[in-house]
Amino acid sequence: MVVREVLDADAADRVFGALADPTRRDIVSRVLDRPASVTALAERYAMSFAAVQRHVAVLERAGLVTKEAHGRERLVRGDVARLRAASQVLDRYEQVWRHRVRRMDEMLTEPQPPPATAPPGPAPRRRSPSHPRPQSQPHQEDTP
Structure with missing residues (x-):
């Protein structure tokens, strides 16, 4: 099964990179509920x-928010479509x-064939203790 991307690779990198930061995730959730100016957003965080x-x-570069002029302010709005695209990728x-x-589960629950047994045939020959193993004869070069 191949994953066909709803977002191209660069867009997915930007989206998931942007969402990796907790402050940015919080900003997105705030502006999805209600558009806000950057000034209003900045008041909520202990940063400049x-x-x-x-x-x-x-x-904005990731496409998760847009800014639009509203009088003298620029309002930040969340882009639900971009979040849906990221959700579809996941x-x-x-x-x-x-x-x-599921496939691993199927493989693990499939009945396993019994282990292969040796075909019947003559049993291996064993030396009996009454017939000791022959000693090797010394070679002529080994004898003085």
Whole structure:
């Protein structure tokens, strides 16, 4: 089973890289509920306005948020479609792994054939203690 990406590799890298940071995940969840200005977002975090701006810029490059002018402010809005695309990528990976686990389970529960036995035939010959093993004769070169 092959995973066909909903996002191309570069877009997926940007999306999942952006979501790797807890502050950016929090920003996305906030602006999905209600658009907010960067100024309003910055008030909620113990970091500088410039740091929040950089987080928003990373999210914007990943396509997770958009900024649009609203009077003198620029409002940040979450992009639900981009999050759905990321979710679809993860869903496809989950399908691949579920298929693999199901196949391993099938393999482990398949009845196993009995172990192969040796075909019937003559038993191996064993020397009896009454017939001692012959001693090797010394070679002529070994004798004085």
